[in-house]
Amino acid sequence: MADAEGAPKGGSKNMIIMAAVAVLLMIGVGAGGYFLGHKSGGGAVKEGGAAPAAEEAAPSGGEGGGEGGAAAGNLVEFNDVIVNLLDDQEPRYLKAAITLEMTGPAAVADANAHKAQIKDAIILLLSNKTLLELRDMQGKLQLRADLMEKINSILPKGKVKTLYFTDFIVQ
Numbered sequence: 001m002a003d004a005e006g007a008p009k010g011g012s013k014n015m016i017i018m019a020a021v022a023v024l025l026m027i028g029v030g031a032g033g034y035f036l037g038h039k040s041g042g043g044a045v046k047e048g049g050a051a052p053a054a055e056e057a058a059p060s061g062g063e064g065g066g067e068g069g070a071a072a073g074n075l076v077e078f079n080d081v082i083v084n085l086l087d088d089q090e091p092r093y094l095k096a097a098i099t100l101e102m103t104g105p106a107a108v109a110d111a112n113a114h115k116a117q118i119k120d121a122i123i124l125l126l127s128n129k130t131l132l133e134l135r136d137m138q139g140k141l142q143l144r145a146d147l148m149e150k151i152n153s154i155l156p157k158g159k160v161k162t163l164y165f166t167d168f169i170v171q
Contacts, residue, residue, distance in 0.1 A: 074161075076100040076111045078119055083127040085134070085170070092131050097167035098122060100151065100160050107158025114154055121150045131170060140165065 078098045085092035100118075102108045111118060125147055133139045148163050 074102045074104060074108055076102060076108055076115075077166075078122060079167075081119070081122055081126065083123055085126075086128055086130050093171045094126055094129075094134070095167065095169045095171075096126065096165060098147070099164045099166050101162040101164065103159045103161050107155070107160075110155050110158035111151075111160075117154050118151050121154060122147060125150060134170060140168070 076099070078100075080095065080097060082093060082095045085094050100111060102111055125143070129139075129143065134143065144163050144165070148160050151160050151163075
């Protein structure tokens, strides 16, 4: 009878040990994935569009020291631009956030001085687009090129180096 009672106790210890090992293993895998994902930029975030803006804004990475911070300081943001799209079938809305990477600090000052004109140009260009034009990648790339051309024509001194869509929702 002692053997029958002893077997379950030993089995319970083994189950507890195995459960603890499994939990520790899951924590280790999760922590490794978390840190590796942040170190490499995270693949899922890149496809969404937000991470490339951060990576390209600081092309030297973390190794160059001051250069990464200088590029990150050359950004001008236009958040929550909401427009009606040109659509005959039904009302469509576009909510976008746009970040401009400027050629330098003087260009940032120039863009900030002309922020109202730039936002007006963004709204006019966006509201003149249809859902079909913005549905695919080519349409978004064409919109990016059109916006950069228009914004650069507004700025007397500075120029836009790159334009990033940090938010782009069509409803």
